[in-house]
Amino acid sequence: EVQLVESGGGSVKPGGSLTLSCAASGFTFSNYDILWVRQIPGKGIDWVSRTNTDGHSTRYSDLVKGRFTASRDNAKNRMYLQMGSLATEDTGVYYCATPRSHYITGIPIRTIQALGVTWDIWGQGTQVTVSS
Numbered sequence: 001e002v003q004l005v006e007s008g009g010g011s012v013k014p015g016g017s018l019t020l021s022c023a024a025s026g027f028t029f030s031n032y033d034i035l036w037v038r039q040i041p042g043k044g045i046d047w048v049s050r051t052n053t054d055g056h057s058t059r060y061s062d063l064v065k066g067r068f069t070a071s072r073d074n075a076k077n078r079m080y081l082q083m084g085s086l087a088t089e090d091t092g093v094y095y096c097a098t099p100r101s102h103y104i105t106g107i108p109i110r111t112i113q114a115l116g117v118t119w120d121i122w123g124q125g126t127q128v129t130v131s132s
């Protein structure tokens with residue numbers, strides 16, 4: 001059974017930092033790019049970063065470029081998102097997602113389109129609140 005469990009969220013003041021984690025199981029993690037996305041209150045889901053299979057290449061949304069750093073540890077089946085210089089506009093629920101694949105079986109919680117790819121969200125996300 002596929003699982004992606006996000007953690008590490010919390011409440012911070014503007015300018016603060018947080019590191020999110022995404023623990024994966026039930027599929028061959030190292031074979032897939034991983035997407036971080038977020039849902040801002042009252043808005044849709046936006047992609048934040050896309051990291052390739054070996055972690056050597058990450059594409060960032062213009063909204064987070066220079067402030068967030070995504071990384072992965074394939075030995076631990078984990079994806080990370082280091083967030084710095086947080087602003088109130090970063091408040092939201094953060095999810096990690098896998099690209100649609102018939103090798104990743106199960107019923108996702110949500111499916112989105114980003115960067116020309118269909119992505120599946122499997123976890124409940126982790127809440128990030130940035131407030132003074």
